[in-house]
């Protein structure tokens with residue numbers, strides 16, 4: 222079972238106005254309301270909330286009220302799921318980790334070791350800034366702690382990398398708004414649609430009702446695919462035959478308010494950040510969504526293909542400049558030699574990483590945990 226963070230329900234649910242109710246009628250695909258889902262009764266505990274929740278590193282929380290520790294409950298990930306995830310994460314990242322770990326085997330602590338480490342970090346697409354930062358910090362630590370063998374240096378690198386990546390770790394808190402509106406962007410093929418499908422399933426498993434806005438109005442096939450998928454999975458899909466993706470998002474939010482749906486995910490068509498008119502369209506979707514619900518979208522997520530390394534970092538910067546991202550989903554970390562890109566993101570544009578993906582199955586998408594990630598990389 223996937224672990225989400227949920228906010229305790231608010232006392233006063235949002236009641237739609239008659240105008241909002243009327244707006245829902247414009248949706249062409251609006252299946253029957255979802256049946257209420259049972260709330261997961263797994264082990265509930267008060268989590269250790271990562272610092273990033275209280276003080277996000279890059280972007281302000283757009284929610285109306287501040288979330289306090291007392292507001293959040295989490296459902297624990299059972300131990301066997303966790304160990305299977307770690308094994309798969311380790312296997313997925315093996316191409317990135319091999320170059321980084323073999324250089325420590327039987328090595329002496331000298332300039333040659335640092336040079337090899339520099340090459341390995343750059344090859345892993347950690348980028349120049351993060352590589353220099355890690356090397357300089359490592360050299361300092363080796364000196365300060367008088368480390369004498371390569372295994373100790375590797376352990377020091379592990380803790381430095383964990384410190385660098387921890388600010389990226391931030392749970393997606395559900396239930397803090399009704400509906401919680403997530404806008405999802407990314408370049409073609411990054412894994413947006415797959416990610417939305419996986420997230421919807423995970424959210425449903427945690428008792429959340431989900432509505433999707435098929436904002437990819439360019440490709441009829443994409444719209445149809447999403448609609449069929451929604452019917453099969455008890456997820457309402459709001460789509461329009463043609464036209465403006467912003468209007469689809471507007472309808473979807475209004476519809477979710479009327480139905481008291483918990484989460485709206487707005488899918489958007491894939492685009493390159495260099496396609497300026499398409500970036501303007503994304504800005505418009507964001508603006509118009511706020512007309513349906515002033516605090517929305519509560520999350521603007523960018524899905525990036527981890528296999529594209531430094532290119533993914535360029536996308537983060539461009540989409541963040543245009544939209545103000547609140548989080549990332551990094552897909553396709555399975556089989557890539559470029560897993561170091563997370564270090565580059567942490568150093569250059571620390572937008573929180575909510576989830577990482579290591580395959581096509583639902584359980585292959587999990588919340589990002591810096592310590593687990595570094596464990597998989599440098600064990």
Ligand SMILES: Nc1nc2c(ncn2[C@@H]2O[C@H](COP(=O)(O)OP(=O)(O)OP(=O)(O)O)[C@@H](O)[C@H]2O)c(=O)[nH]1
Nearest residue numbers: 409410411412413414415491552553578579580581
């Ligand atoms: N190996 C692997 N494949 C993935 C992962 N996530 C998604 N994919 C695959 O990547 C391909 C593209 O995913 P989509 O979800 O269609 O991507 P998209 O961003 O919606 O693409 P457009 O609709 O073209 O904008 C599909 O074949 C997915 O199964 C992952 O974590 N690992």
